[in-house]
Amino acid sequence: AAAQVLLLHRRDAFQAAPALLAQLQALREAGRIQVVIGQITGVETAPGGTLQALALLDPQGQPQRQPLDLLLAYLGISPRLGPIADWGLAMDRKQLTVDTATFATSVPGIYAVGDINTYPGKRKLILCGFHEATLAAFAEAERQAGHKLPLEYTTSSERLQARLGVAAAR
Structure with a gap:
């Protein structure tokens, strides 16, 4: 706790x-x-x-x-940047520009997901924010690890099942 x-x-x-x-x-x-x-x-x-x-x-x-x-x-409900607008991040029309492979901003280690970012084809849907957050989380984990990480599924990964304390389906 x-x-x-x-x-x-x-x-x-x-x-x-x-x-x-x-x-x-x-x-x-x-x-x-x-x-x-x-x-x-x-x-x-x-x-x-x-x-x-x-x-x-x-x-x-x-x-x-x-x-x-x-x-x-x-997640919040306000797409206003507030003080983030003064952090020196690249912006386009009051929204943060990102690399859509990782949702990284122009500053290493800072990611932007949801309605505060912009990229070609952007859709302001909560579903998109969850997708963006997943890619950003993987990108940061890989940045910290220094290498690509495997994509594992709880339905098939014995390692994840052991961490979760659930038995593998037979």
């Missing part, structure tokens, strides 16, 4: 089903999750590229540093 869970959001207002909002509020009140409001303005990495912290602007426009061990990014 994590020692601390932070939920970073651009504002202290959430859109979700009432039951989910009530669950989030209960977790906040129990101290199991802390909500941090702000916009990411940059990243801090250790030598070798390991993510160590996020640079944020709080709602009052003050810079903050948020250390972290693990960053999980989830």
Whole structure:
């Protein structure tokens, strides 16, 4: 279990089903999750590229540093770039340009998926965002590994089945 869970959001207002909002509020009140409001303005990495912290602007426009061990990014509903527009990434009409093989931006190690990117034939469908995220995740895993990784399926890979703790179908 994590020692601390932070939920970073651009504002202290959430859109979700009432039951989910009530669950989030209960977790906040129990101290199991802390909500941090702000916009990411940059990243801090250790030598070798390991993510160590996020640079944020709080709602009052003050810079903050948020250390972290693990960053999980989830889909949002706002295609506005916000501070990302100032990161020096190549853009076309307020959208990030990407390599469609990997969804890499013009800065190594930064990928863009969903409505914030653009490329010839782009369709703004959530299904496309999931496809883009899959290719970006494979690209980053291969970048970190330094070589191509095999595509494995949970239905046929004994290695994945062992990791998941499920028996191979016979």
